[in-house]
Structure formats: C-alpha cells, structure tokens
Amino acid sequence: MHTPRVVSIGGGSGQTQLIRALRHFTCELTAVVAMADDGGSTGLLRQQMGSIPPGDVRNCLVALAQDPTSALARSFQRRLPFASNHALGNLLLASLADESHSFMDAIHVCEQMLSCVGKVVPSTLDNVLLRGKTRDGRVIRGEDLIGHGPCTLDYVWLEPAAPVACFEAIAAIMQADFIVFGPGSLFTSIIPNLLVPGILEALRTTTARRVFVCPKVDEQYESWGLAADEYLQALVNHGLAGCIDAVLLHKTKEQVGAATISFRALTQEQITAYSSGFSAQETQQSLVHDAASHVEHKPVRVDAAMVKRIESQVPTVVVRDFDVPDMPSVHDPNKLADALRGVCPVPLEEVTHVVYGRS
Template identity: 35%
Template sequence: METEDLPQIIPAVKDKGPKIVSFGGGHGLYSALRAFRLLTESLTAVVTVADDGGSSGRLRDELGGLPPGDLRMALAALCDDGNWGKTWRDVIQHRFDSDGELSGHSVGNLLISALWQIHGDHVAGLDWMAKLLRAHGRVLPMSSVPLTIEADVKFPGSFQVVRGQSVLASTLGHVETVRLDPPVPPARHETIEAVAEADVLNLGPGSWYTSVMPHLLVPSLAEAIERSSAVKSLTLNLSSSDGETRDLSLSEHLVSLHRHAPSLELSYVLVDEAATLVEPDLERCAREMFNAKLWARPLHSRRAGQHDTLKLAACYRDMLVDAGIGVDEQW
C-alpha cells in the first residue's frame, strides 16, 4: 500500500497550527497541499489563473471568468479523508465522457463556475465550494482577472514569442523569459492579507513557468512575498519535466527564478536528496542567489515523478522545527 493512502501515520496537530500559504497550480500544488494539511489547519492555497486549455479554457472563453481547473484541484487536495471528503473529491474531479458539449468538462469546474455566476465574486464562490467540501483550508486566486502567460522562447536559429499556458507547457524550445498579459494584474486583497499574516510561504512544486513563476510576476503579490518576514520555502520538482523545462537542470531552475525575481530571498530550498548527488552546485546556487539553506530529504514516491505525501510532510515538519516554528505541543 502506498504511504499516500495512510495519512493517519502522522498525527494531526493540536489547534490550528502555523499559518501556511502555498503557491502554485495543478498537480504540484496538489502534492504540497496534501502534505501541509497533515501539519496545520491554517492553510491557504494561492492558485495561478492563466490556464487556457481543456475544460478550464473552454469555460474561460465562454463565461469570461477565471479558469477554474487549478482552483478545483487545490480544493480537492483539501478534502478530508472521511467518506464525505472522499466522495466529494471524486465528484468534483469527475470528467464527463460523451459525444456532446459536456464531454471533457469536470463536475467541479461547472460547480465553481455556477457559484461565480450566482455570487458575482470569485472568492465568495470558492469559499462556498470549500464549505460544501468541508475543506481543510482556503483556496484563493493569485489575481482577480484571468491572465495570459507569454514567453520568449529560443528555437534553433530563431526566437519566438509563445502565448498561452497550454502552448508554453509543451514547447520544444528553450524558455528565456516569461511575463503576464496584462503586465500589471491586480491581486486579490484576500490573497495579500493571507501573505501578510503567514508564518510560512511556500512556492512549488509544479510546472515551473506556468504554475510557480507567475506568482512572482504579479507586482503587488511579489512585493508582499518579498517584504514578508515569514519562513519562505521553495519546493523544487523531482526532475525536469518533458515540456517547458525539458532542458533545465534543477540548478538552472534557480538561475531562471533569480533572473525573474532578483530581490527574492528564501529561507529554504527543498529538494529530493538524490538530486544533490547529480547536481552538487545546488547548495551553492541556493545560498548565493537566495541566501537559502538547501534542505535535502528523500521525497520520491514509488509512482514515477511524484512526491510522496508523507515524505514531503515529514520534510516540511523538519523544516519548520529547524526554523523555530516546529510542530509540537504548543499546537
């Protein structure tokens, strides 16, 4: 049996625990949230809103609101492990398979979109969805408007501008720089408040340019992150993906992050311990670019390319203890 199926091994913390905000999108943020929710009830997910493919893209085009897919994934991660949580997690993740217009849409995307139309506010709709799911935490969008990711991509003999998350995620070129359209999007005030009140801010893991990096390209959100006195961690991916970072080592991930956010300082860079054997420069890069401690632990799941929930939770727990805000009897 996979350790992900045994969340009771790590006992629940007392009271609510430290205030943790985790940034990202898709499956990477899902992994971080499933780990963090074993350590605290004071958990906020801040989610990218630039998805333009699949069900999310279709709803974004038709209804004009935020793409709901990554927000749905974050809500699913916060469902508890009782019958109610498991049932509703399955419901909102279910995709219709038919010959009609509903084919490919997930139930959760439709529910979230309905709540947005009813309440006329993205955060209010997400909060109602969280109540239905009895979610262990809150899900917030990183911006109040849908965004488009644009990148300068180097191909053999040429540079091209690539627009759109779904296109960039599968590019065969080398991504040089990324930016958002609009270039100065507004951040939700609830998101800025969550960052200001946080004890811990975590970036990643996830698709580097389309899930992790965008949070630092929203000026008011980036400023709030940079001026925060919270413990700041970056959870690196287990390895380069097949898409947008196919040609980047993990050290080069740090170089690209520093290039886009030169004022950012981090407390910890978390990495699977196997990566330090392959990339001995990781520790130096973390220290010199971000003034951060490299925190290496075994994080691999037996499922290829995935973080193990309990191993990641133990890594986060040890990091918090090292930072002086450990999980102990005070919670």
C-alpha cells in the same frame, strides 16, 4: 502560541502534492493559485463563459476537503463526456461565479460544501494571458502551449502586465509564518503568481520563511533540461532575488538525459533529435503531442557543485530522497512533510490521522 499560518503558492498537480504533505500538520493553510490556465475544460469555460480559470482551484479544493475520498469530493473531479468532458467541479465553480457575480463567493460555497480544512485564493481575479519566450527566441501565446513546447523557456509575462492582486492572497502572505513555492511546473504553475505585482511585493516584504521545493523531474518542454540551480535562477530572474530562505532538492539515484548550463537553450531541433527524430516540417502541435509519448521522465540534475552555488544564494539547502516507487514526478508526502517541518520557523504539530485522497 498561535496556530502556524502556512501558504502554498503554485498551481497544477504539484500544489496538490504539497497540500497532501502539509495536511500532516495542524496549521492554517491557504493555497494561492495561479490564474493563467487556458487548456482543457478550463480553457473552454474561459472562452464560452468568460470564467476565471477554475481547474487548479478545483484541484486544491478537493485536496483540502475534509475527506478527499468522499463521494462529493470525487464528484468534483468527475469528467462528464456528455458535457465536453468538463469536470463537474469546474462547471459548478463557473456557474456559481456567474450567478453570484463573484468567483471568490463561488470558492467559499465550494469550501463549505467540501468542509475544507484550508482556504483557496486566486493570485488575481483579473482575466490574464500568459506569454513566454523560448531560449531560441520564439514567443508563445497561452499557458497550454507554453507548457507543452517546443523549447526550454527563458522567461514569461502576463497580459495585462499588471493585474490586480487578490486582497485575500496578499493578506495570507503578509500574515504567514511559512510560505512554500512548488513543487510543480516552473513557468506555468509557480512563476505566474510572481508576475502579479501585489503578490511579488508581499513576498518581498513578508516576515515568513520562504521555501522552494524544486521539482523532481522535467515532464514538460517548458523547463526541458534545466538543472536545480537553474530552477532557482529562474525564480530570481522573475523577481525573487533575496526572497528564498530555503530550498528542498530531490537526491537522484542516477542522472539521465541532457541538461543545460547557465540557461543554454535546447532548440526545437535538439529536442526533436533527443525525442526520437521528428522531421523539421512537422507543426508545433504535432511535435508536442507525438514527442510527449516518446520522452521519458528526466530527473532534475543535482550535484555537489550545484548545491554549493545554491548555498551561495540561499541560507538553507536540504537534499533528500523524496522518491515514490513508480511515480517519478511525485514527492513522497511523508518525506516531504518531514523535510518541511525541519525548515519551518515555528513548531508544526502533527495530526493523528491524515486523509490523502487520490493522487
């Protein structure tokens, strides 16, 4: 029997959480990463060097490093105040890509440096921009603004609309036994991968079992108030109808905050009122930054009726407690690994020692 081939699809911190869980097992692991990030160090490098977004690639490389706790792996994540607070790994990826004229070559060099136990592949190597429309009709330009407000999103799209899919990503999806979406930001980390036509076509035709790990909490305004079944519906609306074979949901101990029904929008005014009362005259930027410091994590709502609705669309639904004390958005890697093994179509052999690195 061949070593199981597993593909993680996402971006951001959620994808590194999943990698930590999958490192429990002996498998050929490939992380397919969204390429729409335009904030922070990554955004500056896109503007100043014309770089492919390196940030999420860097995080996955470190998560897949033979020893994520090593000095080299930590150095990849180190921010340099004297260099516009760029992460060293971002600078290295951008510089290697510039010198070799190939972002894929830059990734391969870093994989070798870190002795990675898996591969990192962008969903596209084209220069793309993410745009989104909120539930109250506003259009927002750029992944960074989309991920921080001011209202629950309805749908997102890429410009250009049909970027070329990375060949290595398509090959990994088509050869996979097991594909996992999430956890992570719905509209800015998971869905941007689906907007690449070749990726979506591969996901529709692959024989792999496709699993969605629903986020535990709403941390950002992009999915503010969405319940678990609405997360799934968003994936369906962006092309994954009939393409999800299993869903993993976090069993919450209590429900707090507001939730939408059938994608009802929370408007900017509602968000403002819930967040502690900002004036309507405030700019979007000040609303985003000020509200973020006042809003608590809200568990993604899961109840029996929602589970039944999801079961009508998806063959397997697993509801588990993935709680980590004092870390409301993080899935416990041991619990997540156990749940993933339960829905994987091929046996996953557990490794004897797991190196996690920092959260």
